[in-house]
Amino acid sequence: MTTLSMAAERVRARSGARTFLSRYARSRSAVVGAIGLLVIVVCAVAAPLLAPYGPTAQSAGSLLGPSGSHWLGTDDLGRDILSRAIYGARASLTVGCGSAALGALIGVPLGVVAGYLGRWTDSVSMRFVDLLLAVPTVLLALVITAVIGASRINLIVAIGVAAIPQFARLARAATLSIRDRDFVVASRGMGATTPDTMFRTVLLNLLGPIMVQLVITASLAVVVEAGLSVLGLGVPPPTPSWGGMLQEARGYLYQSPTFGVFPGLCLAITVFCMDRVGHGLRIAVGVESAGATTRAAI
């Protein structure tokens, strides 16, 4: 009997994953996005194996055009642009995903507690969220990095704090919509404590929309990180980042116009892939529109 029910459980789990994948695959662009994102992640992880040169290795000529030995040419210090772009994926992905995760880690519990408890807890936490929303993302991140200094961890903190409102609002709205459903009432009725109900029963049912929002927020965070780097406040040099490369290219628009094209293309492709993956996840988990991105990224 137990083996039977365990087998049934396994079948159900497998078919769950299969439904998820088949629904996801319904959108062709989402599949393209997933493959693209996978390639970018591989670039970031295996950068030393893939990049023809080291990220800070200098060659003979600076600001060279594309050639056989340097496919995308060299930058102002004679470093290979392709290699730096491959290594640059690391900064974008770590800061993008890290800050989205941080925003979710603070925002989701805040939203669940606010939505579930209601009353003054709700009012207080939502006014805090309103406050964070009132400062444009880049400006908020700019001020925070001014306070704590620019490093990779601090960038994650700065952009992550700016991402809290999206998650808090999403989690609150979703909690409100299921708070009085039968299974939540049943959990309470069977004697589960309030934290238990909030963080097991309710939270587990929010994972779908949260997953979608994580990808969307990560794509926004990648742009904000690059924007800060363009201002010279990103990951400190000589560590390569796409935004940082754009900032360096800015000074050489007359001499080498191609210098400023490729890092931006990397950014655009990454944002596109993340957006499509978010779209696919949205279909797969059956969320209509999870906290649409109403804020301008920059």
Place this chain on the structure above:
Amino acid sequence: MSAYLLRRVGQFLVVLVLASIAVWAMVYALPGDAATVLAGPDASGPQIAATRARLGLDKPVVVQYLLWVKGAVTGHLGQSFYSADSVSHTLAERIPATVQLAVLGMLLALLIAIPIGTLIALRPRSLLARLSHGYLTAGLAIPSFWLALLLIITLAVRTHALPATGDYVNFWQHPVAALRWSILPAIAVAVHGSCIIARFLATSLSEVMQRDFIRTVRAKGVRESRVVIRHAMRNAALPTVTVVGIQLGSLLGGTVVIEALFNYPGLGRLLYTSIGQRDYAVVQGGVLFVVVVFLVLNLLVDLLYAYLDPRIRLA
């Protein structure tokens, strides 16, 4: 209506007070004490203490905050640490430039978004709608600052058609020169915004077009153009108003990166340079202005929404 109005205005006031406390306290979190910075690197202990007293930094914290609020309300935000100008004067110089850029960018965005959004909603399978989808996909993926660099490379550096830097010229005095000096930054901020607005408009318009009342209007024999403009658009415009309001708020907050890239003399670049120079009085005043504008704009959007949609104000 009045209950909703009261609650919404109450929320606005609470957030406004919280924001003022946060902006005021921010300066204490920033590295470097204002008095030390202002007195200069060679100042002695008593000199710093004198500066501290002059700035009112020796008073109790609550008194300092209240004095600052009193100043802010009456338009006295203190003295810039670097220039001889008052903060209010410095801000007043930069705000028109940012407002002009924001309005121009928003007009451009709407000019692109409304036809595209309508087209995608009404004729989703047409060739033009497919092209528009391509524009939306590209526009949402391309970061505005990269677009700015591409515009500079193609239109300014290569062809010399337009200046590579932006500048503020009053539109009402010299419209042509004003457009010439701010069109590139305006395009750079407009493209991303237009995509977000168009996406929203397309979603809500195609949803409205499937409602029963549209069928009723059509059954009455109303012309299709009138169905769309008089009946569908009015309903679809509601959610879009919110997005436009939020977009405009962030544009007025100063598009820091774009202004810095074009060397455009607006609020965003002022804040960026002031943070770099540790001119905290200007940062404080500027951020306060941005936050207040955003909150007021949000309040206006919500009130407009309630005015347009009776279900909200009567609920």
